[in-house]
Amino acid sequence: MQRQKICIIGSGNWGSAIAKIIGFNAEAHPELFETDVPMWVFEEQVNGHKLTEIINTEHENVKYLKGIKLPQRVIAIPDVVEAAKDADILVFVLPHQFVRGICDKLKGKLKTSAVAVTLIKGFEIAEGGGILLISNVIRQSLNIPCAALMGANIANEVANEHYCEATIGCQDKQLGQKLKSVFQTKYFRIVCVQDETVVEVCGALKNVVATAAGFTDGLGYGDNTKAAVIRLGLMEMIKFSLVFYPGSKLETFFESCGVADLITTCYGGRNRRVAEAFVKTGKPIGQLEQEMLQGQKLQGPPTAAEVNSMLKTKNMENKFPLFTAVHKICQGTITATEMIECLRNHPEHN
Ligand SMILES: NC(=O)c1ccc[n+]([C@@H]2O[C@H](COP(=O)([O-])OP(=O)(O)OC[C@H]3O[C@@H](n4cnc5c(N)ncnc54)[C@H](O)[C@@H]3O)[C@@H](O)[C@H]2O)c1
Ligand SMILES: O=P(O)(O)OC[C@H](O)CO
Numbered sequence: 001m002q003r004q005k006i007c008i009i010g011s012g013n014w015g016s017a018i019a020k021i022i023g024f025n026a027e028a029h030p031e032l033f034e035t036d037v038p039m040w041v042f043e044e045q046v047n048g049h050k051l052t053e054i055i056n057t058e059h060e061n062v063k064y065l066k067g068i069k070l071p072q073r074v075i076a077i078p079d080v081v082e083a084a085k086d087a088d089i090l091v092f093v094l095p096h097q098f099v100r101g102i103c104d105k106l107k108g109k110l111k112t113s114a115v116a117v118t119l120i121k122g123f124e125i126a127e128g129g130g131i132l133l134i135s136n137v138i139r140q141s142l143n144i145p146c147a148a149l150m151g152a153n154i155a156n157e158v159a160n161e162h163y164c165e166a167t168i169g170c171q172d173k174q175l176g177q178k179l180k181s182v183f184q185t186k187y188f189r190i191v192c193v194q195d196e197t198v199v200e201v202c203g204a205l206k207n208v209v210a211t212a213a214g215f216t217d218g219l220g221y222g223d224n225t226k227a228a229v230i231r232l233g234l235m236e237m238i239k240f241s242l243v244f245y246p247g248s249k250l251e252t253f254f255e256s257c258g259v260a261d262l263i264t265t266c267y268g269g270r271n272r273r274v275a276e277a278f279v280k281t282g283k284p285i286g287q288l289e290q291e292m293l294q295g296q297k298l299q300g301p302p303t304a305a306e307v308n309s310m311l312k313t314k315n316m317e318n319k320f321p322l323f324t325a326v327h328k329i330c331q332g333t334i335t336a337t338e339m340i341e342c343l344r345n346h347p348e349h350n
Contacts, residue, residue, distance in 0.1 A: 004032060006182060007087035008039040009080065009102060010094030011055070013296050015039070016065035017155040018093055018119060021185055023071025032181060035073050038087070040102075042094075043078040044295075052076040063295060068159040081109045089115055089182060090144075095297035096122025096134055096204075103141035116146040117168070117179050121203040122299050123306040129313035131306050133200050145172065147179055148196050150203035151256035152264040161187045167257035168192045169199025191255055197245045198252040204303050205240060206262045209233030211275045211300035211326050213266035215336040218279025228343065229322070230266050234259065235348055236320050244310065271300035278329075279336045301330040321346055 006026060008019050019039050026033040041052045046063050055061055055076035059069050077083040084090060084106055094102065099120060116138050123131040135146040151166030158164060166183065168190055170176035176192035184190045193199065212233060216225045234253070241248035253259060266272055274288050281288070289298045304327040311317045317324045325339040 003030070003034050004088040004178075005034040005086055006037050006089045006091060007084045008037060008074070008091045008093060009084065010092065011039050011041040011051075011061060011076065012064045012094065014119060014153070014155040015093040016061040016068070016070065017153075017159040018091065018183075019061075019074045020068060020070055020159055021183060021188055022091065023074040024185060025182060027071055027073060029181065037071070037074045038077050038083040039074050040080045040083040041076040041078055042098075050078070052078050065155065065159055068156075080105050085109060085111075087111065087114055089117070089179070091117055091119065091182070092134075092138060092146075093119040096120045096124070096299060097297070097302060099134055099137055100124060100141070103138060106142055110142060110144065112143075114142075114144050115175060115178075116142065116144050117149055117170075117182075118146055118200070119149050121150065121207055122303050123204050123310075125306050125309045129309055131310045133197065134204075135196070135200055145175065147172075147175060148200040148203070149179070149183060149190075150199050150261060152260035153256075154264055154268050157268075158188060163187050163189075165189045165191065165256040165260065167199050167252075167255040169196030169252075169257070170194065171196055193249075193252055193255060195249045195252040198241050198248045199255070199257045201241050201245060201248075202237060202253065202257045202261065204299075205237045205307070205323075206233075206265050207269075207271050207300040208304045208307060208323055208326050209237070209262060210265040210269050210271040211304060211330070212322055212339065214272035214275025214277075215279055215326070215329060215339055217272065217276040219336055219340070221340075225340075226266060230262055232322050232343060232346055232348060233266075234262060236322050237262075240307070240320065240323070243316070244314075270296060271298060274298055275300065285330060300326070304330055319347065 026037050120134045126132045138146040147170035149168050180190045212229045307323050308327040321342040325342040328334040
């Protein structure tokens, strides 16, 4: 088989951690992959220098993943078309609000045989209401297949090589195995499943639940309340999948992309942390995102809005009280304390 060229589209906190893994695997398997791994970087000035230049000389993304060395053959490129033009495998890993714009730039500029995998957690609001999966945005814009990789993967822990797992969702078994060889390492273990929609839906929805978990932390509640949020959140995630994506399989929720990601994100994630601060300080979420995340992006509040657009369109807000409450708190129309009332009266208790 011809050696495959991998291109990473994105270079934030997770993008850089995954670049470490892909760069390592590309170097370790020259029989499978081209050793040079182009990585598209949204250009910005850091300490008076271009971020791409810093990455290509210091081999470190000093802004988004400080203290972690990247393989030398990961090459930062500021032009996304230039980065992706010869790629066989495109790894999409950028905050979901920027995907559409990037796909527009890539339209008609890729190898026709290219395949994609999305590591992006979130949805896009569809014209006329409802939501689109990010994999569908990629598939439809670029006319290439797109799998999903999601899991309990806080980027800094992965970058520090702490053992963890992830799930690849790919209907095409052969492509799933090919993608597994791109990502699997001794400390990053992959399970492939064919239920690709649930893998992706879990990754997006868990950020809404994490935001709820952060609100309860902000209110000063303890682990029992958080466990209830995780349980009710999981029930809503399952219901959302079964209602809107018929054919979803329950067993997929027991993979890393499901329960495991939900737990890690409700304890260790950025969404939880910022949501806690929101309740404690009363500052707007956007301001806290800027103050606390140094350029990293929060996915929970926009995803809650996207989910709400779907629920509103289908007149189903009251069937998903946790998802609905998170959106309303982010919008400032109810308080975090009122979310506890929504949970107290959750349909799961009837
Ligand atoms: N960070 C994690 O621990 C983690 C783990 C698993 C999955 N994810 C998911 O991976 C995806 C990417 O997250 P991340 O942590 O790599 O990103 P991030 O939160 O670090 O976001 C910063 C990135 O956004 C880019 N950016 C800023 N403005 C931009 C613009 N106008 N256009 C394009 N790009 C712009 C920055 O250059 C930077 O690369 C998200 O969907 C996230 O939910 C994150
Ligand atoms: O830091 P968060 O909340 O964006 O979560 C990070 C990852 O998605 C955890 O798997």
